[in-house]
Amino acid sequence: MKYLPLLAAVVSVAGLIGCGEKAPPSVKIGLNAELTGEMPAVGASSKNAAELFVEQLNASGGLTIDGAKMPISLNVGDNGAKADQAAAIAQRLISQDEVLAMIGPNASTCAIPASEIAESLKCTMISPWSTNPKTTVDATTGKSKDYVFRACFIDTFQARVLAKFVLGTLNAKTSAVLYDVASEAPNGQATLFKEVFEKNGGQVVGFETYTTGDRDFSAQLTKIKAANPEVIFLPAYYGDVPLIIEQARRLGITAQFVGSDAWSSPDIIKLGGANVEGAYFCNHYSTQIATPIAEKFVADYKAKYGQEPDDVAALTFDSMGLLAQAINAAGKVDRQAVRDALAAIPKYDGVTGTMQFEPGSGDPIKSAVILQIKDGKFVWVANAQP
Amino acid sequence: MDFAYIVQQAINALQLGSIYALIALGYSMVYGVLVMINFAHGDLFMLGAFLCFLIVSSLAAFTLPFFLVLLLVMVGIGLLGALIERLAYRPLRGGPRVSAIITALGCGLVIANLTLVRFPYPQPMPQLFTSVSYHVYGVTITSLQILIIGVAVVLMLGLDFLIRKTSYGMAMRAISFDVKTVPLMGIPVNRIITLTFFIGAGLGGAAGMLYGTAYPVIAPSMGILVGWKAFIAAVIGGIGSIRGAVLGGFFLGAVEVTAVSLPNVPSTYRDLISYSLLLIILIFKPHGFLGKAPNQKV
């Protein structure tokens, strides 16, 4: 009994060290995704798209490393949509699994801490879906991070697009905001929207919060109802939106609902039903205005998984594409070389549009679309250029 | 801040409070007979909503009446609660109290994660009840809210009747009074305890189904926070006391809604205000509103 702890410690350390598989040589890419937790649909989309990309790339031989073709393999880690778990997975993927680069996390709450790890360990990270500006910007110096990139637009742009849409197309002067104070992306989007909306002559008559996991919003909504806004801006993840809108309608609120790209999962229609009909939100792409590249992707994804890909899937596919192009350009399994090649990509034609990174920044120049939920589907309404 | 606003928030508080009260009842009942905190209770609550989902989706061919499904859910979760008691709690009944509590915690985690394995995505709750909104003098009340409050009140009254007017109820009260003497009086202690768990879990399951009906997106994680909050409600009211649980539940609902509805206070302060208030109450009334300080023999 005395030696049990010692024995246990020895066994576990040995087990950890011994934990390594002997697999055929391949280029290892890490995927840090939200497979469980608050937004499993986001993680699933990301994983599906990544696996589709790997399958297609390997079918054509793989990447060109040192002149020869090499397949790529995917190391998937689940961050459970939690910040500390995301950081731990990043550590594991980069240090233990020794991936060449990491794709993800998607949620900003996870992407920001993971990006700190990637930056300090000098490993390239591309977040497909994180729109919060902080992901690619160093918190202390205010400068861009060297190793962290993203495939989507950032919230400063998105807030502008949405504010202009509400003031212009919807012709609404008053709005209220309800957001999850504990989650990065909604929080940032709410604050930025308020700033831009007010700067352009609108009035934010209600600015209410809830916290992740809450289900009862009647108190906040009653407060908002009293302020009588024309539009309610709801930058919330797809799980919260149906509840909020349902409770609002029950209370007799007739305002128009507008959301951010956090809405983008098709599950929102499954969970929200008739309540979410007619609401608008901002997104990264639409299957309806597809380029040939996008159409092929949509068809392949549908054939393999039986459903249309959402924006997370499209952006993940593009992230993988960007990475593959960079690795091919670098020609070797070297993290620094890959990073430099990625930053220097002149043009990448992706599912979500044509992309390149501004010099010295990890943020691409992208445009956005406004979609509406109509007849149980996402319907394209307008484009928004930067 | 007019009268209609206050009444509206009061209705919100009543609805939230009813659900907390139903769950708190389960905690208090078990504590009353076994002096044990059943931490798996919050997850049984969550399972109530999912059981409803399962029943409706597997019998999708029939349109099932709301109350039938409610009854099935209550019985189903009640049986599960009794089963857990039989398998996990009874063997520990003479031992250190803390082990029973940890076992309960473990059981709760197992239930929550098994549900997560089966349902990794949040699910829409089946709508067995079409709600009608009534607008009266600027206040909105829906038939759903009336249903929830009504069902909760009926169940609470039923429980009160059971405790005070039936022999089973008397046996339960006897056990909470002195568990060692009771078997000497010819009362089947094990059976009464199992029945207590059955009823307590059944109430929790009912609360889960009502909660799911009120907030129609259900996910396995919803049991944890609500479970702990209802536990606080039970303690505030005085754990072990049935009336205390009801009082505590409504009180917590009122506190949470009030904290958000205060006119110039941002809603981010909700949790801070609620829990600070609770803490202060516990400092001044350490055994809750209706709880009694246990007599300790030295």
Added chain:
Amino acid sequence: MATARSIIQKVASWRWVVPTLVVAGLLFALLADYRPILNGYIQFVLITIGINIILCASLNLVNGYMGEFSVGHAGFMSLGAYASAVFTTKWMPDNAVAFFPSVVFAGLVAACVGFLLALLSFKTRGDYLAIITLAFLMIVKSAFENIPYVGGPRGLLGIDKSTTLAWTFFWVVVTLWVIRNLVYSKFGRAITAIREDEIAANAMGVRTREAKIIAFVVSSFFGGVAGALFAHQLQFINPSTFDIVKSTEILVMVYLGGIASLGGSILGAVIFTVLSQVLQPLGTWRMVILPLLLVLLMLFRPRGIMGMKELTWFLPKNELDPTRKP
């Protein structure tokens, strides 16, 4: 086999075993920090084990030795994490020597709050105290969410990676040493007496109030220390990291390893951390199997694997079984 056994026994009972292990461990840790003998992930796991040992041992003091049921330990961790993070990022940024004082500061901040909690515990006991600790945990979380200076709900970024293996090892040794000496002192006896029967202890003249204060203060101090180490390992903290789930994890570790046992705290921390990492490929099933194992453990060993027993290395001489061969 007999000779191997007796050699091990002889080595294990040598007076200088523990100090030698400590020095060897410290040297190894320093080496691992400055030379790449262990990969980053293993270092990460070892540091996590160290932090968990500190959390486990400090909670064991209140929950195990004193017999209370505190579920608020993550709150002390949170206070310590924030205190040290603010210290190193805002008050003394880019300062190599700031780390050690920040950890001590973190412990002190947590200890002050622990002191308040101890005062509250005079009037309440048992399950009511559990609720107070739960309310305390929620209040800490909510308070940090509303303080913009520490980043509000989005937390603090950009914390230096100051937690090295050597520092972790150092603090683990300090924690175990302090708690071990406390437990076998007269205050320790008072703490154990409170667990067994508080009223009787009071009647016998045991100074229960002092003992409670000391237990809570020491426990929360090291909870804060663990939080500080955690913050400087993860480089990012937010209020929701330190929630009831975290507290539950610490509780599980304590009861897994064994209550009222420092060896048990080490064991619980090691097993839990290693299993959590190793079972990762199982996905959600991991969190079904772990608690199931816990339930089974409770049914067969209700006090935890090493509950109420202790590693002989930790026992002072006069506690050792006199019939043992020296």
